[in-house]
Amino acid sequence: MIYFDNSATTQIDPTVLESYQIVSQKIWGNPSSLHKLGETAFNLLEQARQQIADLMKVNSDEIYFTSGGTEGDNWAVKGTAIEKQNYGKHIISTEIEHPAVLNSLKQLEKMGYEVTYLPVNEAGFVQVADVEKALRPDTILVSVMAVNNEIGSIQPIREIGDILQAYPKVHFHVDAVQAIGKGLAAVLQHERIDILTFSGHKFHAPRGSGFIYLKKGRKLAPLLSGGGQEKNYRSGTEHVAADVSLAKALRIILDQEQSKVEQQQVIKEKIYQHLKNKSKVTIFSDITSNYASHILCFAIQGVRGETIVHAFENHDIYISTTSACSSKKNIAAGTLKAMGVPEAIATSAVRVSLDEHNTLQEAEVFIDVFDELYEQFKKINS
Known part of the structure; x- marks a missing residue:
C-alpha cells in the first residue's frame, strides 16, 4: 500500500499509540479530583502542556487543549466575535479558508457580523495589500490560514503580521493545521500572531486531539460551558491520554524537521517533473518555496x-x-x-499529500501507475 493522503489524516505513530494505551490503562483519574489519582492525572496533563509549550517556544499558560482543528477554528473565530462584540463586528478572512473557519463566519453573519472575504490570485495567494485595505476601525479579527490544504500555497502570514503591528486591538488568527512540522517555524512564531490552531491527527497523534496557542493577554469567549477546565476557557473533563500522546507526537514530528521537509520536497518534485509534460494535466501546486513541500494538486482533463x-x-x-x-x-x-x-477542470482535481514516511520508491510506483491510467483515460476521452 502507498498512502499519499496525509493531509486528510496520518497514521498514528506506534510509540504515540503505546503512550496512549499506557496512560489510558494506568492514569485514569479525573484531573479535577482532589485525591492522588486525580493529582497524578493533573500533573501528567500539565507536563504535556509544558512539553508542547517548550516545543512551540511559548509559555505553558498559552497552550489550551482541544479536540482538533475544527474546534480550534470555531473557538478562535466565534470566541473572538463574542468576546469583542462591543468593540466591533467586522471580520477579515479569505475565500480559501477551511470550512471550519468559513462556516463559522457564515454563522456569525446571520448574527449581524460583517465579513470581508479576501480573494486570492490565480496562484492561490491572498494579497497583503488587500488585507491592509480591508481593515476598518470596527475590525476585530483577521483569520488567514498558514498553508492551504488543497494546493499547499503558503500564505504571507509574516507580512500580514507586520501590517497588523499597527492594529494591536485586532486578533490575528492563523489556522496552522497543515503547517506543523513543515519547516515553517519562522512563520508560526511571528510575534503578532494571537491564535494558532493545530490538529493532532495531522501529525500522527490520535484523532480527537489538538491544541491552540492563545497569546497571553488575549481573550476568547469560551464555547463550552461547564466545570471550568482549561482555566475556564474550555470546559469538559480532559482527555489526558490523548493530550499526553499529542505532546509526544509533536516532539517526534519536530525532531529533524528540516531533513523530513527536504525528503518530502524531493518526492514532490519527482512527481511534479513527470506530470508537468503531460498535455492533459494541469498542476496547481508549484515546487517553489511559496508552496508547502507535502502537497501536490493536479487535474487530468476530462476525468472527474x-x-x-x-x-x-x-x-x-x-x-x-x-x-x-x-x-x-x-x-x-x-x-x-x-x-x-474553470469548473470542468476544478472537478477533476486530486491531491497527493506526503509525510516523512513516504519514499522515492513509492513515487516511482505512483508514476508508473499514473502513466498506465493516463493512457486508459486518453482512450476514454479521445
Missing part, C-alpha cells in the same frame, strides 16, 4: 477527481480529491474556484 481517486485505489495507492472534508460532496474545490479555475 473521484474517478482518478478510485483508479489509483485499485492499485493500492491512496490519494484524495483535494480537501477530505468535502470530497464526498462531489463539488469543485473551493480554493480552485477562488483561483478562477
Whole structure:
C-alpha cells in the first residue's frame, strides 16, 4: 500500500499509540479530583502542556487543549466575535479558508457580523495589500490560514503580521493545521500572531486531539460551558491520554524537521517533473518555496477527481480529491474556484499529500501507475 493522503489524516505513530494505551490503562483519574489519582492525572496533563509549550517556544499558560482543528477554528473565530462584540463586528478572512473557519463566519453573519472575504490570485495567494485595505476601525479579527490544504500555497502570514503591528486591538488568527512540522517555524512564531490552531491527527497523534496557542493577554469567549477546565476557557473533563500522546507526537514530528521537509520536497518534485509534460494535466501546486513541500494538486482533463481517486485505489495507492472534508460532496474545490479555475477542470482535481514516511520508491510506483491510467483515460476521452 502507498498512502499519499496525509493531509486528510496520518497514521498514528506506534510509540504515540503505546503512550496512549499506557496512560489510558494506568492514569485514569479525573484531573479535577482532589485525591492522588486525580493529582497524578493533573500533573501528567500539565507536563504535556509544558512539553508542547517548550516545543512551540511559548509559555505553558498559552497552550489550551482541544479536540482538533475544527474546534480550534470555531473557538478562535466565534470566541473572538463574542468576546469583542462591543468593540466591533467586522471580520477579515479569505475565500480559501477551511470550512471550519468559513462556516463559522457564515454563522456569525446571520448574527449581524460583517465579513470581508479576501480573494486570492490565480496562484492561490491572498494579497497583503488587500488585507491592509480591508481593515476598518470596527475590525476585530483577521483569520488567514498558514498553508492551504488543497494546493499547499503558503500564505504571507509574516507580512500580514507586520501590517497588523499597527492594529494591536485586532486578533490575528492563523489556522496552522497543515503547517506543523513543515519547516515553517519562522512563520508560526511571528510575534503578532494571537491564535494558532493545530490538529493532532495531522501529525500522527490520535484523532480527537489538538491544541491552540492563545497569546497571553488575549481573550476568547469560551464555547463550552461547564466545570471550568482549561482555566475556564474550555470546559469538559480532559482527555489526558490523548493530550499526553499529542505532546509526544509533536516532539517526534519536530525532531529533524528540516531533513523530513527536504525528503518530502524531493518526492514532490519527482512527481511534479513527470506530470508537468503531460498535455492533459494541469498542476496547481508549484515546487517553489511559496508552496508547502507535502502537497501536490493536479487535474487530468476530462476525468472527474473521484474517478482518478478510485483508479489509483485499485492499485493500492491512496490519494484524495483535494480537501477530505468535502470530497464526498462531489463539488469543485473551493480554493480552485477562488483561483478562477474553470469548473470542468476544478472537478477533476486530486491531491497527493506526503509525510516523512513516504519514499522515492513509492513515487516511482505512483508514476508508473499514473502513466498506465493516463493512457486508459486518453482512450476514454479521445
